Amino acid sequence: MNQHELIEKASREVAQNKNTVESDPYRLQFHIMPPVGLLNDPNGFIQFEGVYHLFYQWNPFETSHGSKFWGHYTSTDLINWEMKPIALAPSEWFEKNGCYSGSAVEHEGKMVLFYTGNVKDENDNRETYQCMAISDDGITFEKKGPVIHLPEGYTAHFRDPKVWKKDDTWYMVLGAQSVDEQGKVVLYSSSDLKTWNFHGDITGSEMNGLGSFGYMWECPDMFELDGKDVMLVSPQGLEPEGDLYQNLFQAGYFVGKLSYDTPFYKHGTFTELDRGFDFYAPQTTVDEKGRRLLFAWMGITDENEKYQPTIKKGWIHAMTLPRVLSLKGEQVYQQPVEELQQMRKDEVSYDDVQIRTIDVTLKGIEGTSLELLLEEIQCENGSFEIRFRGDARFIFSEKEQKMSLYRKSFKDGSLESRHCQIDEINKLQIFLDTSSVEIFVNDGAEVFTARYYPEVENESITFSADTMVHFQLKKWNLEHSKLNKGK
Missing domain, CATH: 2.115.10.20 (Glycosyl hydrolase domain; family 43)
Structure with a gap:
């Protein structure tokens, strides 16, 4: 042809x-x-x-x-x-x-x-x-x-x-x-x-x-x-x-x-x-x-x-x-890129979140297409976890100086993981889309990118810790882009 x-x-x-x-x-x-x-x-x-x-x-x-x-x-x-x-x-x-x-x-x-x-x-x-x-x-x-x-x-x-x-x-x-x-x-x-x-x-x-x-x-x-x-x-x-x-x-x-x-x-x-x-x-x-x-x-x-x-x-x-x-x-x-901030809407803000247990949910912190910003993170020699829509998990262990991303395998649903050494985490900027996650650690010193496929109706985001963890938190829903509106 x-x-x-x-x-x-x-x-x-x-x-x-x-x-x-x-x-x-x-x-x-x-x-x-x-x-x-x-x-x-x-x-x-x-x-x-x-x-x-x-x-x-x-x-x-x-x-x-x-x-x-x-x-x-x-x-x-x-x-x-x-x-x-x-x-x-x-x-x-x-x-x-x-x-x-x-x-x-x-x-x-x-x-x-x-x-x-x-x-x-x-x-x-x-x-x-x-x-x-x-x-x-x-x-x-x-x-x-x-x-x-x-x-x-x-x-x-x-x-x-x-x-x-x-x-x-x-x-x-x-x-x-x-x-x-x-x-x-x-x-x-x-x-x-x-x-x-x-x-x-x-x-x-x-x-x-x-x-x-x-x-x-x-x-x-x-x-x-x-x-x-x-x-x-x-x-x-x-x-x-x-x-x-x-x-x-x-x-x-x-x-x-x-x-x-x-x-x-x-x-x-x-x-x-x-x-x-x-x-x-x-x-x-x-x-x-x-x-x-x-x-x-x-x-x-x-x-x-x-x-x-x-x-x-x-x-x-x-x-x-x-x-x-x-x-x-x-x-x-x-x-x-800073232009992505133009997509932000419906801001939810928490000045001082304290987590010292498992599966904590915060009002307004859920959704399928959103941005999370965690700043001034303090983790006292323990581990801290964020679970995205019941399917993907990001874990930081200060004791092991390691961060990890877990998801379910596309093939058989088994748990698979990726890891990276890091001394401390003080900032996380996280973009969730309907079937993706991008996690920018400490202003982009490290990044985790993944596709994942949670249950469509699950919009939950939960936090867990085995020690006292403090952080400031902001969340925005993100506007659909022109391409993704099908116009």
Whole structure:
């Protein structure tokens, strides 16, 4: 099919499934979701002519990972999003099995997309091409075809171009797998976005003192924060180490310095960006306010993905809330963008909550789409728990200096958990949506993100403690976003 025919087919799929999808009680109220089918990686995140554009990997025809399109939403406020026409459909020879992840830049008043064209032959052998598409208005794109072909020394797992400009030169990092199956990040440079010079690996498994560190590094993103070069990356193939690396695939960051002359990226240790169950393939941009903003896929590909209950209604997965990044020392902090405060309504406030028993409820502290803010938390050498709608639990143990998030498995209802060490907790900012939770700890020093599926009618939030716990508490119901009102 040509691009027009594929887009028409996808549009029919959206229309035919609209009522079924929107009848799902687990549809989120203020997160980006697919109109039908499967959503995964955020792509091409950019503010262009004052408007935020977020593209996303999308399979409109199934709730599994098939041939990917680039879906497209725009926003002027990072809250209300409007669905735009499909930006890229896999119609050409160089992308016939999927327009895979990539990024966007502005050049000479135009929006330029870079993405990976995925190709498989009848024997399932893979080819990969880094492709370019250009738009005058940020809505309609003209494909220019491949600008980078696979270099020697790498397998066809070579993808996810992220492009930025420094001084007068454009740079691109790509996730890669070397022929000896080690995950790498490679660097290219260009003066015109068309002709690209290959500079080889700048970091990866068996480099920078890492030792063996995954068989494939996906979705790299390089940017500067507070005078240091931060690289986000999603390595595949890390073995669990205690509380670390418990998801099938990880997403995290390095802090260091990129030598553009060598080129080589010297960096410190790898740190996970999120301690929860559902966070992968983060991508950032800088907006007109100078903020480094991040979206991530609030999902992951693993053996339990197929058991998510929304599949029965024809859709799966969502984006995280947009976050602002900052750097304190060698630690990346994530905080929800301040625009989200515009969604707040019906404030309930408690000046001095004291908990010293189990299952305490507070009047007005319940709901399905809300924000909780706990400040000046004092926990006297014991443990403190918040239970969300009877299904998810966040626990902090001061004695063990550990915090934990528990939820029921999608597959069999068993209890599963994620953990993180922390000395103390003094602030929690929690966003609950109908089937998600995002917990920002100590102004975003740590974050837990997860999907969960409580009983629809259960709106309870309870507090428990085995010692005296004090905190100030505010709660707001949150307005539905424009996208989630179906308008």
